[in-house]
Amino acid sequence: ELKVEQNPLFLSMQEGKNYTIYCNYSTTSDRLYWYRQDPGKSLESLFVLLSNGAVKQEGRLMASLDTKARLSTLHITAAVHDLSATYFCAVDPSFGNEKLTFGTGTRLTIIP
């Protein structure tokens, strides 16, 4: 059974600080996704990582993938309040069939 675990589960950090969220998964996969979810809303796609060593950046967020370690990271740089949300990673072990297994989620709160 595929397990996808995120660490930490909850994170409260001050504006302007940096932090990294980790996503570990238990089986081979060639693609990993990061999503953002605001309270009561659906998912917003942030990144799709398709190969070992992939790194993608958008604004203050940067995601990377190490398929050998089965680890993805989401790095937050100089956090701002607008980044407060829950972040999920998701793994597609079905090689393109899009049956996603989601991580446990990281609830991020940015405080002034």
Add this chain to the structure above:
Amino acid sequence: GAVVSQHPSWVICKSGTSVKIECRSLDFQATTMFWYRQFPKQSLMLMATSNEGSKATYEQGVEKDKFLINHASLTLSTLTVTSAHPEDSSFYICSATRYRGGKNIQYFGAGTRLSVL
């Protein structure tokens, strides 16, 4: 960008009644749609894969007679929660897959919050 519309966004119903949720891909054809369930402050759990013109594939532990899925066309899938009970109260999210740029991309609906009294 691709848009997936989910309706209704919030429904409150009495125990024992059935509720239908619609998921539409507005500007593309989706051969595959997915239905997820999310309990408060938890992650999304895949319930079933819906393919146009064929029976849905349910994940282990999901009752197919309880959660009826119909994928009548390339732009519409419906989830019917039959004889709903309070434990069925949850946030239901659909997604539709679009093939673009050599890969499948999944687009999510806004979700439906179901409250069963």
